Amino acid sequence: xxxxxxxxxxxxxxxxxxxxxxxxxxxxxxxxxxxxxxxxxxxxxxxxxxxxxxxxxxxxxxxxxxxxxxxxxxxxxxxxxxxxxxxxxxxxxxxxxxxxxxxxxxxxxxxxxxxxxxxxxxxxxxxxxxxxxxxxxxxxxxxxxxxxxxxxxxxxxxxxxxxxxxxxxxxxxxxxxxxxxxxxxxxxxxxxxxxxxxxxxxxxxxxxxxxxxxxxxxxxxxxxxxxxxxxxxxxxxxxxxxxxxxxxxxxxxxxxxxxxxxxxxxxxxxxxxxxxxxxxxxxxxxxxxxxxxxxxxxxxxxxxxxxxxxxxxxxxxxxxxxxxxxxxx
Numbered sequence: 001x002x003x004x005x006x007x008x009x010x011x012x013x014x015x016x017x018x019x020x021x022x023x024x025x026x027x028x029x030x031x032x033x034x035x036x037x038x039x040x041x042x043x044x045x046x047x048x049x050x051x052x053x054x055x056x057x058x059x060x061x062x063x064x065x066x067x068x069x070x071x072x073x074x075x076x077x078x079x080x081x082x083x084x085x086x087x088x089x090x091x092x093x094x095x096x097x098x099x100x101x102x103x104x105x106x107x108x109x110x111x112x113x114x115x116x117x118x119x120x121x122x123x124x125x126x127x128x129x130x131x132x133x134x135x136x137x138x139x140x141x142x143x144x145x146x147x148x149x150x151x152x153x154x155x156x157x158x159x160x161x162x163x164x165x166x167x168x169x170x171x172x173x174x175x176x177x178x179x180x181x182x183x184x185x186x187x188x189x190x191x192x193x194x195x196x197x198x199x200x201x202x203x204x205x206x207x208x209x210x211x212x213x214x215x216x217x218x219x220x221x222x223x224x225x226x227x228x229x230x231x232x233x234x235x236x237x238x239x240x241x242x243x244x245x246x247x248x249x250x251x252x253x254x255x256x257x258x259x260x261x262x263x264x265x266x267x268x269x270x271x272x273x274x275x276x277x278x279x280x281x282x283x284x285x286x287x288x289x290x291x292x293x294x295x296x297x298x299x300x301x302x303x304x305x306x307x308x309x310x311x312x313x314x315x316x317x318x319x320x321x322x323x324x325x326x327x328x329x
Contacts, residue, residue, distance in 0.1 A: 194262035
């Protein structure tokens with residue numbers, strides 16, 4: 001599982017999923033460049049975390065970490081990031097994780113709002129960093145990886161690309177991330193560079209904890225998902241840690257058969273089963289393909305007890321799940 005000598009970039013790593021990925025990469029010996037807009041800890045910030053804090057934790061685990069302040073809405077700053085990596089690492093880049101996302105409030109403040117009632121700037125706020133920038137970073141990364149005939153690009157996406165979730169711009173962004181992975185992988189295949197889309201399920205980030213403790217947002221999510229407040233909060237209780245997502249990325253980066261997985265969507269829970277690892281304290285997080293998870297968290301209480309009778313290995317087939325996003329007539 002060693003990533004010694006590997007050069008990685010994780011965008012949006014001040015907190016949340018990006019931080020969890022950076023910590024795991026560093027713990028396995030990688031040199032990790034992390035980006036974000038908050039270089040130093042700010043007093044009174046809505047969410048804790050900074051590039052400096054993440055870097056300190058990565059180093060404490062034995063990794064090498066280079067924090068780079070970068071606004072991913074600014075193409076020049078993104079170009080400067082990749083130029084810095086190329087210069088300092090002699091043109092080497094082994095892994096890019098596209099995780100940066102600046103639209104937390106644009107999403108949660110517009111849950112279930114019809115697209116024609118959204119503000120004129122909501123689409124760009126959600127997808128300028130979360131989709132367009134992912135593509136731009138992937139272009140920059142491929143220019144380093146293709147000449148070396150080696151590399152892996154990971155888009156952090158979600159099931160919002162399969163079914164209507166939160167609002168229309170959000171779903172467009174996630175669908176775009178998945179399509180990007182599939183099409184880019186096709187063109188990268190002959191150059192031995194892999195590109196995958198990763199779907200975490202419910203992740204216990206600072207943002208998700210705020211959401212589940214905000215009565216107004218909880219009310220909107222209950223209406224959207226059609227579940228009780230008890231069920232909604234239960235699903236967050238059994239979510240995955242930010243470092244579980246990081247373990248998934250570490251295993252993908254170490255997989256000698258990664259090209260066979262290129263161009264596809266990978267659910268974090270499935271990767272945990274495939275590679276044989278659990279979350280903190282032996283916890284197995286929610287997986288939207290596992291039947292017992294769906295029964296436990298998304299059915300009435302008088303039915304949910306059946307989840308204890310259904311083994312973990314009983315899952316909805318991937319090909320069947322794909323019909324949820326089927327668009328052909």
